[in-house]
Amino acid sequence: MVIDFGRPLPYVHVTSGWWDDRSYRGGVHEGIDCRAAVGTPVLAVEGGRVVRAQKTLTGDPSGLWVGVEHPGGVQTRYMHLSRVDVDVGDRVPFGAVLGLSGRSGSSGMNSTTPHLHYDIRAREGGQAHQEYIARFAIPGPNGFPKHGEWVSLPAEPLTIVHSYEERVLERAAKHGLPVKGYGFGLSSTLFLAGAVLLARRYV
Numbered sequence: 001m002v003i004d005f006g007r008p009l010p011y012v013h014v015t016s017g018w019w020d021d022r023s024y025r026g027g028v029h030e031g032i033d034c035r036a037a038v039g040t041p042v043l044a045v046e047g048g049r050v051v052r053a054q055k056t057l058t059g060d061p062s063g064l065w066v067g068v069e070h071p072g073g074v075q076t077r078y079m080h081l082s083r084v085d086v087d088v089g090d091r092v093p094f095g096a097v098l099g100l101s102g103r104s105g106s107s108g109m110n111s112t113t114p115h116l117h118y119d120i121r122a123r124e125g126g127q128a129h130q131e132y133i134a135r136f137a138i139p140g141p142n143g144f145p146k147h148g149e150w151v152s153l154p155a156e157p158l159t160i161v162h163s164y165e166e167r168v169l170e171r172a173a174k175h176g177l178p179v180k181g182y183g184f185g186l187s188s189t190l191f192l193a194g195a196v197l198l199a200r201r202y203v
């Protein structure tokens with residue numbers, strides 16, 4: 001399998017890319033933000049099973065949100081919604097409406113600029129994770145952002161690849177580290193150059 005998902009909105013306009021600067025979780029954004037007027041249908045980017053359907057506010061900065069698990073150990077998440085239309089356990093096909101976009105989160109229903117936060121996470125060591133790393137492999141000096149068993153992946157093909165490409169180089173230079181592949185044994189420079197070329201095909 002290859003992660004080759006569709007779009008989470010009818011029209012995608014990315015306002016904040018994967019690995020853009022943030023003040024939390026290691027200083028990087030683990031997803032992409034897409035401009036979306038409140039009430040825009042939010043779509044499943046691939047078929048899967050709903051594993052999270054947060055329909056009430058809990059103080060979680062994510063607000064109302066949906067998580068969908070896809071084959072191969074990968075999840076997609078859709079946050080800051082104004083309405084959630086699915087339940088945990090539902091099987092959803094590609095393109096299914098999961099809910100409506102909004103600006104819920106942090107401290108209430110209207111606390112952020114209207115946008116959809118969309119992210120992809122893979123279970124570390126799972127099939128999707130391994131294939132993704134093999135295909136793109138542009139980790140920073142400390143690898144991809146990771147939390148527990150989940151590794152955050154670029155929301156390819158929607159992510160702004162050059163933003164994290166630059167960050168990888170910047171961080172590597174700052175720490176005086178070569179940019180490592182995951183055990184591919186290639187020279188770091190060649191490896192990164194190849195990975196960047198590969199990634200550019202998907203911009």
Ligand SMILES: [Zn+2]
Pocket residue numbers: 016029031032033116117118
């Ligand atoms: Zn975001």
